[in-house]
Amino acid sequence: MSNHDNSPIFPDSYVGENSSEYDNSIWMERNQKKTAIMCLQYLYDEKLDRVGNAGKLNEKKYLIADLGCGTGFSSEILVDEGHRVIGVDILMDMLSKAKSKKKLLEKEKNLELILADINYLPLKHNSIDHIISISAYNFIIHGKSVLGDISKTVNNTAKYLKKILKPNGRVVIEFYPKNNKELDIFISSFNDNGFDGFMVKKDSNQKSGQTFLLLKKR
Ligand SMILES: C[S@@+](CC[C@H](N)C(=O)[O-])C[C@H]1O[C@@H](n2cnc3c(N)ncnc32)[C@H](O)[C@@H]1O
Numbered sequence: 001m002s003n004h005d006n007s008p009i010f011p012d013s014y015v016g017e018n019s020s021e022y023d024n025s026i027w028m029e030r031n032q033k034k035t036a037i038m039c040l041q042y043l044y045d046e047k048l049d050r051v052g053n054a055g056k057l058n059e060k061k062y063l064i065a066d067l068g069c070g071t072g073f074s075s076e077i078l079v080d081e082g083h084r085v086i087g088v089d090i091l092m093d094m095l096s097k098a099k100s101k102k103k104l105l106e107k108e109k110n111l112e113l114i115l116a117d118i119n120y121l122p123l124k125h126n127s128i129d130h131i132i133s134i135s136a137y138n139f140i141i142h143g144k145s146v147l148g149d150i151s152k153t154v155n156n157t158a159k160y161l162k163k164i165l166k167p168n169g170r171v172v173i174e175f176y177p178k179n180n181k182e183l184d185i186f187i188s189s190f191n192d193n194g195f196d197g198f199m200v201k202k203d204s205n206q207k208s209g210q211t212f213l214l215l216k217k218r
Contacts, residue, residue, distance in 0.1 A: 007176060010139045011091060014070070019093035023071040032073035032134060038212070039074075039132045039172040040081060042200070048170065048214045052196030055168065062129035065164070067118045068136020072098030075111055078132065084110045086128070089136075090117050119157050123164045130170045131161060137175040138182070154189035162194040162217055171195065171215040179208055187213065194218045 008014070014022060022028055042048070049056045061082045066075045069087030071094050078085045089095045095115050102111045116122050118133070118140050140157055141150045161171060171190075177183035183199075190197065190213065197215035 010142045014091050015093045019071070019091070019097065022094070023097045029073050032070070033077050035134050035174050036074040036077035036132070039134060039174060040078070042172045042212055042214050043130055043132070043170050045214055048197065048216060051198065052216055052218055053168075057168070057170065063127075065121075065123065065128045065131045067121075067131060067133035068139065069098055069113070070094045070136070072101040072111075072113075074132065074134045075113075076101055076105065079105055079107055079110045085112070086123070087111060087113045088116050088118065088121065089113075090115070119153060121160060121164060125163045126166055128164045128169065129166055131165065131172075133171075133173045133175070135174060135176065137173045137186070138177055141182075150185060151189075154185055155193055158189040158193040158195065165217050167217065169217045171197075171213070171217075173213040173215070175211055175213075177208055177211055183208075183211060190215050 012018065044057050044059060046056075061084070063084045063086070064078050066078060066085055066087045069075045069089050072087060075085045075087040075098060087095075087098055089098065092115060095113055098113050102108055102113060105111060114122065118137070141153055144150045144153060165171070175186075177186060187199065194217060195215040196218055197213060200212040200214060202210060
């Protein structure tokens with residue numbers, strides 16, 4: 001199920017038969033895996049090295065939280081690349097499929113899956129090296145239409161992401177903000193709550209559509 005502009009509807013696009021359709025889609029698998037590789041490349045982006053508290057990120061293996069891990073396409077790539085991963089998703093229909101994929105992984109132990117809301121992460125302070133989120137972060141404001149509620153949610157979540165990250169932790173978010181106003185709200189939530197960074201879009205004139213936020217803990 002999707003909107004007239006083909007963007008998915010939360011949660012309908014990810015429950016029941018739609019979760020199976022999502023998981024069985026070769027296009028979706030290719031797309032999510034390709035984006036996961038791009039997110040890993042952005043994690044080590046040289047321009048990000050120079051932002052804020054400048055410093056290069058070593059290409060070693062990390063503990064990465066994959067927020068909104070869905071059926072596990074993105075988490076699988078991160079594990080295949082040698083990282084330890086905590087995949088978090090709010091929908092059991094999606095997470096159960098990730099659990100089935102986990103059993104097939106060579107490094108099964110390197111993937112932990114948690115049923116939780118990105119806005120209320122059950123993760124300890126100072127415990128995660130880096131965070132990646134693919135095609136999920138815009139859903140954290142689902143069901144909220146009052147600007148004050150939206151701002152409170154995005155600010156609280158950005159503050160908590162900062163707390164769970166270790167020093168020098170980085171965040172790469174690929175998401176689809178509806179319009180410029182929504183994009184600004186998300187960007188400010190990170191700028192105002194302890195992150196430095198910048199945005200990458202394929203087409204800088206494009207208002208909505210695929211957006212990457214490359215961030216590092218201040
Ligand atoms: C496009 S899908 C998942 C993409 C995922 N990267 C993959 O490889 O399959 C988006 C996911 O975000 C999850 N999601 C939406 N809102 C969430 C929230 N507040 N907390 C956790 N997960 C959420 C949905 O349940 C859905 O599985």
